[in-house]
Amino acid sequence: MAAAATPRVRRMPLWLGWTLALLVAAGFSALGHWQLQRARDKQALLAKTEQVLARRQAGPLSLAGAPDGLDWAAGHGRFTDAPPVLLDNQLREGRAGVRIYRVFQPLQGPPLLVELGWQPLPADRRLPHPPKPVQTEVSGLLMPPPAAGLAGHGAPAAQDGVLLALGLQPQALAGPLHAPGLAPRVLRLDPALPWGYPRDLEVLPNTLPPERHLGYAVQWFGLAIAVLATAALLTFRRRRAARAKIGG
Structure with missing residues (x-):
């Protein structure tokens, strides 16, 4: 009795693979830009706070x-x-x-x-x-x-x-x-007032500092680059295998 033929696995078309890779990389890049903006906003808030506290001109x-x-x-x-x-x-x-x-x-x-x-x-x-x-x-x-x-x-x-x-x-x-x-x-x-409870003028309590947002941004951009690099490597290997098959 003849052995059953092994089913042929269909590979994903290159255009579809690259479309998915670009979409994922774009999503990671958007998250990276969002984290960068958060870092800029918080850094601006800290700078403004330092300016106001240095002057302490009461309105x-x-x-x-x-x-x-x-x-x-x-x-x-x-x-x-x-x-x-x-x-x-x-x-x-x-x-x-x-x-x-x-x-x-x-x-x-x-x-x-x-x-x-x-x-x-x-x-x-x-x-x-x-x-x-x-x-x-x-x-x-x-x-x-x-x-x-x-x-x-x-x-x-x-x-x-x-x-x-x-x-x-x-x-x-x-x-x-x-x-x-x-x-x-x-x-x-004002913490200098001699009444109330322990306090400070920290404007970013219980939240991430700008440096952490910058670190997350680098991670997201790194993931975007990794996705594109992986897609490029798989494409190269696939085309090399195809050329070897034709040459054989």
């Missing part, structure tokens, strides 16, 4: 009504009776904790969230209950709120008289805080 708190930018601001007013907002998942010196925010109503301008500082969370995650500050004058760095992560877009949870939030979105917090017109920017309280 009015009403500047918080502008949606973007960095400004040093100072002014008088009062902290309202709105509950404190605890921003969860905040690391400081390797410890997990929360950043504490309270609503401040300046004499002029919209109410705004003021960051009072950071507090650690114990193992049982018992939330702190920071009292309302009695101070009537604040100063610090006005900036957009910390960027929310993938899980930071949910509604804040009310627990024992405080609001626990995964992301700081003034528009979403205006209702629970009974603060209509809450400013889109927040005030990072």
Whole structure:
């Protein structure tokens, strides 16, 4: 009985292989360009922060009504009776904790969230209950709120008289805080003020520095080059095998 013929494996056409390789390489290159842009944006933010902190020329708190930018601001007013907002998942010196925010109503301008500082969370995650500050004058760095992560877009949870939030979105917090017109920017309280909690003016907390984004960009571009190099090598080998077969 004759042996069954071995089925012939059909090779992918060269044009299709190169089309797939170019698409994958283009995708990797797009990710590399995105990481480069992230690095540039963060480097520009750091440079702007250094400039503002070097001058520390105080403007009015009403500047918080502008949606973007960095400004040093100072002014008088009062902290309202709105509950404190605890921003969860905040690391400081390797410890997990929360950043504490309270609503401040300046004499002029919209109410705004003021960051009072950071507090650690114990193992049982018992939330702190920071009292309302009695101070009537604040100063610090006005900036957009910390960027929310993938899980930071949910509604804040009310627990024992405080609001626990995964992301700081003034528009979403205006209702629970009974603060209509809450400013889109927040005030990072001056660490030199002798009240509040441990704090700093780090503008990229819990996020990647520009150098890491640059490193990721190099990796993505490297993968794009590797895909094209592999496609070129396979094409060369395939054509060499075809010539050898014809010559044989």
